[in-house]
Amino acid sequence: MKLVVDIRRKRHPGKARDTIGRLAFTAESGEFVAIVGPSGAGKTTMLKIIAGLDKDYEGGLDGAGDDARLGFVFQEPRLLPWLNVADNLRLVSPDLSDAEVDAGLAKVGLVNTAAEFPLRLSGGMQRRVALLRAFLVRPELLLLDEPFISLDAPTAESLYQVLAELRRELLPTTLLVTHDLREALALADRVLFVSHSPAQLILDYPITLTQPRRRDDEVVSQMHHALIAKYPELLGGLGTARPNTEAA
């Protein structure tokens, strides 16, 4: 489903400054768009508006909010701790059989976890469940709010693969919000750069490289360096989100 976003202004009640200035873009059906910007730029607010969680803004949306089946992956896994994994999945998809739960979990690389409570799982495993939950509603629009933040590099890399695997079948239009430029370059078809708050679009950068890519692939590194060199004042400080993999 094609997504049209046209946010003209967003100010939180009681704040002196706008959180979002003008943010308008279109994502084609099935396109994977990454939105990169500094922390606190209003990216999460934008996702909330697109998800229909925040209706207090100026502007309009098409193919989002109440129009589209929506998958949302938050910064934290946000599983309900008092429900086991299977019941967490049934919260969004009540008719799942036991076999379907197990098949879904196998797809994200989890076995024998259906009866586990979330707090007994590692952070990486909880995120796999959260990703699966987002796909169980057969989303037309998938919103990812820095879901790979605070993970070590190998865990993040394995989750990229889980995401790619899950997307292949349904091909939902996807928005990934991140402040990790390498992550955006590795995953997306197109990267939108936004400014410090009030967020504004400053660069629309299409990526023509073939998938799959890894975040430490040579081509990704080259593109990363080229971008930083070309737009030092815009992107300075963006490439250092995960310094332990920046070596070599």
Place this chain on the structure above:
Amino acid sequence: MNPAAASTLPAAAVRASALLVLLAVWQAVAWKLSDPLLPSPAAVFVSLIHHLSHGELLHHLGKTLMRVAAAFVIAMLVGVSVGVWMGRSKLVNNLLDSFLVLMLNLPALVAAILCFIWIGLNETAAVLAVAMNKIPTVITNIREGARALDTQLLQVGEVYRVPRGTVLRRIVLPQLYPYIMASARSGLALIWKIVLVIELLGRSDGIGFQLGTFFQFFDLTSILAYTAAFAAVVFAIEALLLRPLDRRLNGWRA
């Protein structure tokens, strides 16, 4: 005994021995004084057996238990519903808050007298008078819980368009269980205490009524025997109902 060793003792043994120590002290003091105004535990026990086998203890205990159960259920249902409502809506909270403060501070005796005069000396009035004393404290507790609900988890329900009923059952109520359990415990205790006063005032059966009769004869042994009978019921409810329920509801905690 060092604290580490104490903590490995079974909880039931610790509870039981504390009770035994209390009984022993009581028996010793009663022996020493040998005053009819302080009957010994042994005498109370004999009296308890007598009231169980010959008297009407079970009948009166049954009556009281029915009133306790009815008042408890009403107080919890009304209290939880209104508490959630007030916790989630500023408007409702502003509307009802002064009324709540008034109800919280209304003396049990006033509530009882008003109910008996307005509704009549009957079962409905008695149960209502008891429930009225408990409802405001349940509301106060649950309102705190409803205010502390995790918005992040509520957003999950919103984003995935989980139906309202499911949100209530799966997302809201589990967060309120600690508050509901605390209300249930303190509620049961409060209701026990008040139901007897109300029976004394306006009923012709139940433990409260019996205690009033014994009071007129200064029959302390019977009074303590009746007290012991319902203490036993309280312990049974705690051990057989509340604690297993607690364990079940908290099974998910790592």
